[in-house]
Amino acid sequence: MDLILGGFVDARVETLDAEELTQFEALLDADDDLAFRWFCGAEAPPPAHDTPLFKKIAAFHAHQGPLH
Numbered sequence: 001m002d003l004i005l006g007g008f009v010d011a012r013v014e015t016l017d018a019e020e021l022t023q024f025e026a027l028l029d030a031d032d033d034l035a036f037r038w039f040c041g042a043e044a045p046p047p048a049h050d051t052p053l054f055k056k057i058a059a060f061h062a063h064q065g066p067l068h
Contacts, residue, residue, distance in 0.1 A: 001032045004039055008057045016053075023053040 005027065016024065027035060030049060038045040038054070039061070045054055 001035055004036070004057070004061060008060050012056075012060070020053045020056075023049075023051045027054070027057075 005024075009024070027049060034043070035045075035049075037043040038049065039058055044050070
């Protein structure tokens with residue numbers, strides 16, 4: 001999870017607003033094994049974690065958008 005979340009934060013932390021930072025903290029508190037399954041698509045994230053930020057992180061790693 002450090003690679004998934006850390007890479008995103010290194011690239012995009014300056015663009016996150018207060019709500020997204022709160023959502024990010026909630027992802028940090030989630031069990032690593034569960035969060036990894038969510039990001040890999042093996043399991044859907046629960047509604048509390050299925051946020052716009054979660055989608056941004058997933059897209060960042062799937063390169064489903066601009067890289068810059």
